[in-house]
Amino acid sequence: METKEPIEDLHQRIQELEAELNKAKKKEELFLSILNSIPEEILFIDPEYNILDANKAFLDSVGLDKKDIIGSKCYEIFSKIGRPCQKGSESCPLNLAITSKRKVEIPISEKALGSVNEYLKIAYPITIGPSMSSYILEIRREFGSIPTLIKALRYSEQKFYSILNSVSEAIISINQDHEIILFNQAAEKIFGYKSREVLGHDLSMLIPPQYGDHYRHIRKFFEKPESKAIFRDITVTALRKGGQEFPAQIGISYLQTEDEHIFTAIIRDLSDKLDLEKRLLQNERFTAIGKTVAHVVHELKTPLMIIGGLSQQLLRTIPDSSTQKKLDIICEEVARLERLLMDLGDFTKEQTLVLRRADINDLIHDVIGMMIALPSSQRYHFVTKLCKSDVVIQCDPDKLKQVLINIVVNAMEAMEEGGEIEIFSKKLSDHVEITIRDHGIGIKEEDLSNIFEPFYTTRKRGTGLGLSISYKIVQAHCGELKAQSKVGEGTTFTILLPIR
Ligand SMILES: Nc1ncnc2c1ncn2[C@@H]1O[C@H](COP(=O)(O)OP(=O)(O)OP(=O)(O)O)[C@@H](O)[C@H]1O
Ligand SMILES: [Mg+2]
Secondary structure, eight states: OOOOOOHHHHHHHHHHHHHHHHHHHHHHHHHHHHHHHOSSEEEEEOTTOBEEEEOHHHHHHHTOOHHHHTTSBHHHHHSOOSSOOOTTOTTOHHHHHHHHOSOEEEEEEEEETTEEEEEEEEEEEEEETTTTEEEEEEEEEEOTHHHHHHHHHHHHHHHHHHHHHHSSSEEEEEOTTOBEEEEOHHHHHHHOOOHHHHTTSBGGGGSOGGGOOTTHHHHHHHHOGGGOOOOSSEEEEEEOTTSOEEEEEEEEEEEEOSSOEEEEEEEEEOHHHHHHHHHHHHHHHHHHHHHHHHHHHHHHHHHHHHHHHHHHHHHHHOOOHHHHHHHHHHHHHHHHHHHHHHHHHHHHSOOOOOOEEEEHHHHHHHHHHHHHTSGGGGGEEEEEEOOSSOOEEEEOHHHHHHHHHHHHHHHHHHOTTOEEEEEEEEEOSSEEEEEEEOOSSOOOHHHHTTTTSTTOOOSTTOOSOHHHHHHHHHHHTTOEEEEEEETTTEEEEEEEEEOO
16 A cells, blocks of 8 residues: 655655755856866766766867767767777877776877977776766866976076176075085186085185184074174185185175075175275375475485585595595495485386387396306305296386396395295296295285385385385286295295286
């Protein structure tokens, strides 16, 4: 006998079903809105190639309406053929996904309007529901943007390196372990290392050891990052490959990446700038002193000439020998003062050069020959190491000889007991370098900056003009005169002259 449900129960059952239907509709709506908001193109088919659904991105891309494709076979719509695409066909991962029951990815490259469209076709086999129905989900994922991105990245990397290498400042980055991770071409030039010699090495190789614990800045920064222990434009001493220290101006910036803390220093070599400033100052001082001295020389010359001339006359007429002796002393002192005035004249005069072509090695030989002829030179030994080829340059040979003599005489005076004086010449790409080295008393670091100053002397009878005149002569040749010294070890003078 058929049992009838009471009418109320039926009502309730209908309401429950309606509620469930509503829920399912809402879920479907949600699912569809999610599906349609996905930018990748998605297509559902069953194992018989019937199209079940497609998202908005897919429909937009093929330019069709959902109703035009649902229920149709995918190969009819997209390949316009009456049978499934051939198995293993490269452009269709569906066959493979259906047969292998695994996710299949196939990269596709299509030429369109002169450009290449690259994307990935992904087919997922899915089994759902109590009936274990199988579906295939096909996703089209654009990756044409990835090579473009890589290209853009490479381009910006190249741009970054070309900027990095075009600047004249050294740019060096280190990580939190003080390892050098970036070293531009200017850094190679300034520090003398090739980047491969420093990358991955500790920063300490670029800082003189006596400057102590340079890691403290980084430690301080990590202790109190807000204290901005990162500095701008401070002057430090840095270390070149050969161990030479040099003044540098440095600014540091900080960058935190996902996995690293990077400190980047921009470093300017100040040696040239300081040299230039020193030279400018020296020039100004030379000019000022020169004017005063020229005036004094002019005022002294005539009375000195008169004193000398009259003394000579008296010397010839006075028979008294003790007076003659006194007059002799006057004449000697007058002669000494006249020589001093000549030196002063040299110093105040604008150095006009009488240029001709001369071999630097010949000049060195001439000067050594002159020095050896001096009776006081017995205790000195000259060692030369001259460049093999001729170094013929456009110069004033007499003036350059005067420079060499001044420096060699100073070297002899610095080694009263005698010793070895070395003279080298070296041909550089566009300069010739002459080095004169002694092993004498040396010069204190604080005095080194004064030796080219006019009238600076530590000798009893020195005028303090030898080096300042030499400096002016070398400068008139567009060259450079430099000195390095260590007390008790000796002094080295270097003359750089352009090869013209
Ligand atoms: N080779 C050297 N070793 C040590 N000190 C040196 C050397 N050359 C120069 N000096 C120092 O530099 C000073 C200046 O040298 P400079 O030749 O200009 O003058 P000077 O030798 O004192 O006098 P003069 O004008 O007679 O040459 C010297 O007095 C000396 O103190
Ligand atoms: Mg001298």
